Amino acid sequence: MISVHGLTKVFPGGVRALDSLDLDIGEGEFFALLGPSGCGKTTLLRSIAGLETPTSGRIGIGGTDVTTLAPGRRDVAMVFQDYALFPHMDVAANIAYPLRIRKTPRARREARAAEVADRLSLTGLLGRRPGQLSGGQQQRVALARAVACRPRVFLFDEPLSNLDARLRLEARTFLKRLQDELGVTTVFVTHDQGEALALAHRIAVMDAGRIVQVGTPAEIFHRPATTFVASFIGSTPMNLLPGRAGDGVLHVAGAALPAPGDLPEGEPIVYGVRPEYTDLSATRRDDGFPGEVAVLENLGATTLVTLEGPDHLVQAVVGEGREPAVGTAAWAVPRRGRALVYRDGRLAGQA
Ligand SMILES: Nc1ncnc2c1ncn2[C@@H]1O[C@H](COP(=O)(O)OP(=O)(O)OP(=O)(O)O)[C@@H](O)[C@H]1O
Numbered sequence: 071m072i073s074v075h076g077l078t079k080v081f082p083g084g085v086r087a088l089d090s091l092d093l094d095i096g097e098g099e100f101f102a103l104l105g106p107s108g109c110g111k112t113t114l115l116r117s118i119a120g121l122e123t124p125t126s127g128r129i130g131i132g133g134t135d136v137t138t139l140a141p142g143r144r145d146v147a148m149v150f151q152d153y154a155l156f157p158h159m160d161v162a163a164n165i166a167y168p169l170r171i172r173k174t175p176r177a178r179r180e181a182r183a184a185e186v187a188d189r190l191s192l193t194g195l196l197g198r199r200p201g202q203l204s205g206g207q208q209q210r211v212a213l214a215r216a217v218a219c220r221p222r223v224f225l226f227d228e229p230l231s232n233l234d235a236r237l238r239l240e241a242r243t244f245l246k247r248l249q250d251e252l253g254v255t256t257v258f259v260t261h262d263q264g265e266a267l268a269l270a271h272r273i274a275v276m277d278a279g280r281i282v283q284v285g286t287p288a289e290i291f292h293r294p295a296t297t298f299v300a301s302f303i304g305s306t307p308m309n310l311l312p313g314r315a316g317d318g319v320l321h322v323a324g325a326a327l328p329a330p331g332d333l334p335e336g337e338p339i340v341y342g343v344r345p346e347y348t349d350l351s352a353t354r355r356d357d358g359f360p361g362e363v364a365v366l367e368n369l370g371a372t373t374l375v376t377l378e379g380p381d382h383l384v385q386a387v388v389g390e391g392r393e394p395a396v397g398t399a400a401w402a403v404p405r406r407g408r409a410l411v412y413r414d415g416r417l418a419g420q421a
Pocket residue numbers: 081082083085086087105106107108109110111112113114261
C-alpha cells in the first residue's frame with residue numbers, strides 16, 4: 071500500500087533526516103515508526119503525507135507514484151500531535167472541514183459528520199468549540215475529522231502524547247479498536263516503545279535517518295537485531311554486558327554461560343538478557359552474575375532488583391514477596407534460551 075524507496079531528506083543547513091530509506095507497508099496494516107528523538111520519524115511521516123519534499127527517492131501509495139503529488143491529492147489523512155483543530159469552529163464544522171474543502175454538498179457533509187461523531191461518541195459535543203473540550207475529546211474530534219473523509223491511509227504523529235497517563239491507555243485501546251473496525255492502512259509515529267508494542271501489527275525501529283529493524287512486536291521484543299534496538303525496547307532496559315568467548319563458554323561479568331554455536335576463541339561479545347528473564351539466587355551459581363543488592367524498585371505486582379558487581383550492574387525482576395534485602399549478596403541467573411548474544415552490535419544467536 072505504501073512503498074518508500076531510497077528516500078533521502080537533507081534539510082537546508084545539512085541535517086540528513088532520512089538516509090536512503092526503504093520501507094513497504096501492507097494494505098490494512100497498523101504500522102508504527104519508533105525511535106529516539108530526532109531519528110527522522112516525523113520527517114518520514116510528513117514525506118508520505120506530502121508535507122516535505124524529498125531530496126531523492128520515491129514514495130508510492132496504492133501503486134501510484136505520489137513523490138511529486140500535492141498533499142491534497144494523495145488521499146491520506148494526517149492527525150497531528152496537537153490535533154490542529156480550528157478554535158473558532160464547533161466540533162461539527164471541524165469534523166466536516168475536509169469535506170468542505172473537497173466541495174462535498176452541505177447536506178452530505180453534515181450527515182457524514184453526524185455519523186462519524188456518533189461512532190466516536192461525540193454526538194453530544196457537536197455544538198462545542200475545541201476550547202470547551204477535554205484533551206481526550208479533542209483527540210476524538212481530530213480522529214473523527216480524519217475518518218470523515220474515508221482516506222486510503224491514516225498518518226498519526228504521536229496522537230496520544232498530549233494525554234495524561236490514564237486517558238492515554240484508554241485512547242490507545244480506542245485507537246486499536248477503531249483501526250481494526252475500519253481496516254484503513256495506518257502509519258503512526260511514537261517514541262514510546264510500549265505504545266508501539268501494544269498497538270502495531272508491525273514496527274520499524276529507526277535510528278539516525280535509517281531503519282534498523284522491521285518486525286512484529288514479538289519479533290522486535292524477543293529478537294532485537296542490534297544492541298541499539300535491544301536497549302530501546304522493553305519497559306525495563308535489557309541487561310547488556312560485555313564478555314568474551316573461551317573454552318566453549320561465554321565469560322561475562324564473573325559468570326560462565328552457555329555459548330550459541332561456535333564462536334572464535336577470545337571473540338568479544340555483548341550478552342543481553344531482559345530483567346524479566348533473569349532469576350535471582352541467594353547461593354553461589356557459576357552461571358550467575360555475582361553482586362550485592364543495591365536498589366529495589368516497586369513495579370506494582372513485581373519488583374526490579376539492581377545488583378551491583380565489581381564492574382557491572384545487572385537487573386532482575388522478582389515476584390511479589392520474593393525481594394532480597396538490600397546489601398545482601400546474590401547471583402543473577404539468565405534463563406536458558408532467553409539470552410541474546412551480539413557480535414559487533416548485531417544479533418549472533420540465542421543462548
Ligand atoms: N525544518 C527543518 N529544518 C532543519 N532541520 C530539521 C527540520 N525538521 C527536522 N529537522 C531535523 O531533522 C532531524 C529529524 O527530525 P524529525 O522531526 O523527523 O525527528 P523525530 O524522530 O520525529 O523526532 P521527535 O521524536 O523529537 O519528534 C532532526 O535532527 C531535526 O532537528
